[in-house]
Amino acid sequence: MADPYAPLAELKQLRRITDTTDDTLLARVLEVASRRIDARCNRRFWLDEQPVARVFGTAGRVTPDLRLLVDDIGSVDDLLVEVGAGLTWSPLTGCELGPANALAAGWPYTELHGMWSGTRVRITARWGWPSVPADISMATLLLASRLFKRRDSPEGLIASAEFGSVRVSRWDPDVEALIAPYVQPKPA
Secondary structure, eight states: OOOOSSOHHHHHHHHTOOSSTTHHHHHHHHHHHHHHHHHHHTSOOSOOSSOEEEEEEOTTTBOTTOEEEEEEEEEEEEEEEEEEETTEEEEOOSOEEESTTTGGGTOOEEEEESOOOSSEEEEEEEESOSSOOHHHHHHHHHHHHHHHHGGGOTTSEEEETTTEEEEOOSSOHHHHHHHGGGOOOOOO
């Protein structure tokens, strides 16, 4: 499992916590918040430590301009692209990664440009993101803070002398705004 997208020290600073009493719970809510953001965005923001092979069918993944849409490639170290079927795979050379300069901008590559003669493509890469984007880290802190505070409202209600009882919404609009540029549609 990957590390949380924000450090414990930053969550404690955000919550103005100076002791270690709740560190175990705070670490847990950071982990849960990170995985909920993964699920909401339909992608993960951590990078595989080692290259992993994945096989993609070309049906429904190749655009008219011959771009093969793939999962997030966060590093080109040890990248290998092969075409084939069954047990026979041949290295493919001459394909370009896209979008152009994605890694330099802190984003992963999500497409390969080339001629796709096979019906399956095997890509060995380090999948994920080159680093956790600042927006994702901040969204994790906000969501984790909210989850931590949720222990004071086990029924989903927060009492206020001024407003009475107020229902806690499922998602914070600020978290939604921070993660919106990173959300991928769910695969068909």
